[in-house]
Amino acid sequence: MSNLELSVTRLISAPPARVWDVMTNRIPEWWAPKPWRTEVDQLDRHPGGGSRLIMRGPEGEESAHEGFVLAWDDGRRFAFTDAITADLEPAGPFMLGIWEIAPEGHGTRYTARARHWTPESMAHHKDMGFDTGWGIVADQLKALCEE
Numbered sequence: 001m002s003n004l005e006l007s008v009t010r011l012i013s014a015p016p017a018r019v020w021d022v023m024t025n026r027i028p029e030w031w032a033p034k035p036w037r038t039e040v041d042q043l044d045r046h047p048g049g050g051s052r053l054i055m056r057g058p059e060g061e062e063s064a065h066e067g068f069v070l071a072w073d074d075g076r077r078f079a080f081t082d083a084i085t086a087d088l089e090p091a092g093p094f095m096l097g098i099w100e101i102a103p104e105g106h107g108t109r110y111t112a113r114a115r116h117w118t119p120e121s122m123a124h125h126k127d128m129g130f131d132t133g134w135g136i137v138a139d140q141l142k143a144l145c146e147e
Helices: 016-025 119-127 130-146
Strands: 005-012 037-043 050-056 062-073 077-081 096-104 107-115
Touching (some): 005 119, 016 096, 016 107, 107 130, 119 130
Antiparallel strands (some): 005 107, 062 077, 077 096
16 A cells, blocks of 8 residues: 555445446446536546546536546456546646455445555645545445445
8 A cells, every 4th residue: 555545445235246337337426526526528448548527516616637547457446547648648647546346245345545646745635625525425336336
């Protein structure tokens, strides 16, 4: 584990195949803390692909997240970074995000990690509300998988 990592985990009472399906095919329903919503503009489901997710707030706020898919291991994990755009252009790196699942007991262990390049960017992410925001998102995913 990186000493520049923030993470959140949940045990979800659903089989891994269900959790993976919801994680990857229902992103708009869980990716941002409500009342924010997420629009998937681009998601190339393979390493080397591009991603562009747009988070929209209730007051018209917009936060676009363009990145590069580093890993896409069906049924197990995916990872993005914002350090590189889909056009292979360097970008101001903030983090490398890893979302993964693993069977555990009669359910699935979900873990989301944000790895940072510097202690300052990690502290900034924590100050932005990482624990609360990513915790809410994990709870939203859990609820969708268990319905």
